[in-house]
Amino acid sequence: MLIVLKQGVDGSYIEQFLNMMRLNYGLKCEVIERSNKKLIALSEKESEKVDMNLLYSFDCVNYVMKSDEIDEFDGEKFRRCNTTVNVGDYIIGKDRFCVVGGPCSVESEEQLWLIADRIKSAGVKFLRGGAFKPRTSPYSFQGLGKKGIELLLNVKRKTGLCVVTELVDLKYLDLFSDVDIIQVGARNMQNFEMLRQLGKCDKPILLKRGISSTIHEWLMSAEYILSGGNKNVILCERGIRTYETFTRNTLDISAVSIIKKISDLPIIVDPSHAAGIKWLVEPLAKAAVAAGADGVMVEVHNCPAKALSDGKQSLNLDEFDDFMNNIKPFVHASNKNML
Numbered sequence: 001m002l003i004v005l006k007q008g009v010d011g012s013y014i015e016q017f018l019n020m021m022r023l024n025y026g027l028k029c030e031v032i033e034r035s036n037k038k039l040i041a042l043s044e045k046e047s048e049k050v051d052m053n054l055l056y057s058f059d060c061v062n063y064v065m066k067s068d069e070i071d072e073f074d075g076e077k078f079r080r081c082n083t084t085v086n087v088g089d090y091i092i093g094k095d096r097f098c099v100v101g102g103p104c105s106v107e108s109e110e111q112l113w114l115i116a117d118r119i120k121s122a123g124v125k126f127l128r129g130g131a132f133k134p135r136t137s138p139y140s141f142q143g144l145g146k147k148g149i150e151l152l153l154n155v156k157r158k159t160g161l162c163v164v165t166e167l168v169d170l171k172y173l174d175l176f177s178d179v180d181i182i183q184v185g186a187r188n189m190q191n192f193e194m195l196r197q198l199g200k201c202d203k204p205i206l207l208k209r210g211i212s213s214t215i216h217e218w219l220m221s222a223e224y225i226l227s228g229g230n231k232n233v234i235l236c237e238r239g240i241r242t243y244e245t246f247t248r249n250t251l252d253i254s255a256v257s258i259i260k261k262i263s264d265l266p267i268i269v270d271p272s273h274a275a276g277i278k279w280l281v282e283p284l285a286k287a288a289v290a291a292g293a294d295g296v297m298v299e300v301h302n303c304p305a306k307a308l309s310d311g312k313q314s315l316n317l318d319e320f321d322d323f324m325n326n327i328k329p330f331v332h333a334s335n336k337n338m339l
């Protein structure tokens with residue numbers, strides 16, 4: 001087991017921690033330095049005595065790696081990046097809370113404008129919209145493709161809204177040069193070649209969590225981008241697959257607080273895809289705020305009943321106004337400001 005200590009922590013806290021290790025577990029552990037990091041290494045046998053969750057209750061502990069994860073440790077891993085990501089004129093992370101709103105799919109110019117105008121009036125700075133849609137069925141609407149990107153960029157030019165849209169294949173990357181945030185969807189979270197290529201650009205990447213991925217696997221996917229030199233990674237928790245069928249997925253709210261604890265990357269929550277039900281979007285968004293999320297991404301449609309994808313989980317325009325008003329007090333109570 002490798003215990004990575006936080007940088008810049010007062011020596012007396014570390015001493016306290018070492019004393020606890022000695023008294024509670026009878027371990028004679030020492031702090032070593034590697035790649036500018038303070039570490040405590042424990043043998044496999046010693047690790048068996050230690051309760052990992054107790055270690056995390058100490059403020060000086062940054063991250064605990066189990067023995068089988070140590071091979072992946074490059075001395076720089078986690079907490080080496082900015083706590084914020086710049087997108088256009090905005091900063092995501094720290095004391096700001098961002099809302100990304102928009103339709104699941106860009107369906108037409110008229111539809112996109114109806115939604116963009118209203119979310120902008122509600123104070124939103126980031127417009128989402130799928131142009132390329134990875135759908136479970138090949139017979140479902142696959143998105144407008146290139147035309148969809150053009151419509152998004154046209155709205156961006158005229159409104160100043162930042163645009164978030166998904167890249168499903170590297171062959172389309174050239175079309176994304178003016179897109180503000182490139183989304184890597186849950187299905188592509190472990191498309192390592194795509195991640196590696198995105199590590200070579202400097203564009204903000206919104207990395208959604210795969211529906212069956214552990215937090216560790218998700219962070220390792222982020223590493224593929226970060227290790228290529230692109231430090232602008234924003235994580236997005238969007239629900240994982242469990243035995244529960246009432247909701248589309250199960251929002252792993254604990255993942256938000258865990259990411260905040262062990263990684264410096266900003267994290268936003270997508271309650272729409274987690275729930276799959278529109279009335280759950282607001283309570284889950286409030287839970288996300290409470291857990292420390294840096295923002296939420298919500299599906300909004302001018303006429304959800306006629307939406308070509310994900311209508312059931314999309315808020316209509318009036319509902320979205322209410323949503324914005326209702327989450328604001330929660331955001332302020334968590335000492336953040338709405339972006």
Ligand SMILES: [Mn+2]
Pocket residue numbers: 104105273299309310
């Ligand atoms: Mn969707």
